[in-house]
Amino acid sequence: MGALIRDPYDRIFVQRRSAGRRLFPGCWDIVGGAVEEGESLLDALRREVAEETGWQLRLVLAQVAHEEWTADGLRHIESDYIVEVDGDLSSPELERDKHTEFTWIAADGVTLLDENTELSGSTFIKDVVTAAHTWLADESRKSHRVP
Numbered sequence: 219m220g221a222l223i224r225d226p227y228d229r230i231f232v233q234r235r236s237a238g239r240r241l242f243p244g245c246w247d248i249v250g251g252a253v254e255e256g257e258s259l260l261d262a263l264r265r266e267v268a269e270e271t272g273w274q275l276r277l278v279l280a281q282v283a284h285e286e287w288t289a290d291g292l293r294h295i296e297s298d299y300i301v302e303v304d305g306d307l308s309s310p311e312l313e314r315d316k317h318t319e320f321t322w323i324a325a326d327g328v329t330l331l332d333e334n335t336e337l338s339g340s341t342f343i344k345d346v347v348t349a350a351h352t353w354l355a356d357e358s359r360k361s362h363r364v365p
Contacts, residue, residue, distance in 0.1 A: 219259060220250030220298035221267050221275070222282065222350040225307050228358070229322035230347050232331070233270070233310075236318050241289055245334045246343055247317075248298065263299065272311030273303035279357075282349040285342070298346045300353060325351040 223231040232246045249270045253262040264275045283298040310320055323330060328351070331344035 219253055219262050219266070220248045220283075220296060220346065221263055222248055222298055222300045222346060223267070223271070223273070223303055224279070224300055224350070224354065225322055227322075227324070228351070228354045229324045229327075230350050231271075231307075231310070231320060232323055232343065232347065233312060233317040233320040236314075236316055239316065242334070242338050242340070245337050245340075246331050248343060248346065250296075250298070259297070263301065267301070267303055270310075270313055270317070271303070271305070273305030273307075275301055276304045277302040280353050282353050283346045287342075296342075298350075300350050323347055325355065 225231070230248070232248060235242055235245050235247050237243050249266055251262070251266045251269075253259060254265075257265070260278070263278065267273055267275045279300040279302065281297060281299050283296065285296045287294050287296065312318075312320060321330070328344055328348050331347060334343050335341055
C-alpha cells in the first residue's frame with residue numbers, strides 16, 4: 219500500500235531508498251509498506267505516513283493504482299492512494315536508515331524517476347506518480363468548468 223502525498227502545488231512527495239535496502243536500493247519511492255495483520259487499509263496508510271515522514275494523514279483523495287507483483291519469491295498486492303497530510307511539508311522526518319533524501323515532483327518533473335528504470339528496470343513509481351498527476355489535472359479541470 220502506498221501514499222502519493224500531494225502538496226498545495228499538486229506536487230507528489232518521493233523519497234530515495236538507501237543503498238543498503240534489499241529491494242530497489244537507491245531508487246525513488248513513495249511512502250508505503252505492508253498492511254499489518256488486523257490493521258485496516260486506512261490505519262496502515264496513517265501509520266506508514268507517520269512512520270516515514272512524521273506527518274499526519276488528513277484526507278484520502280483517490281486510488282490510482284492496484285497492482286500485483288512478485289519480488290524475492292513473495293507476492294505483493296500494491297494499492298496506491300493520493301493523500302493529503304498535515305505537518306511541515308518542507309521538513310519530513312525521514313527514516314534515515316531507510317531513506318536518504320526526498321523531493322517533490324511536479325507533473326513536468328517525472329523524468330527524474332527514470333533513474334529507477336536505470337537502477338532496477340522498473341517504471342512502477344514513475345507510472346503511479348504520473349497516474350497521480352493525471353488524476354489531479356482531471357480534478358482541476360472539473361473544478362474549473364462553467365455549469
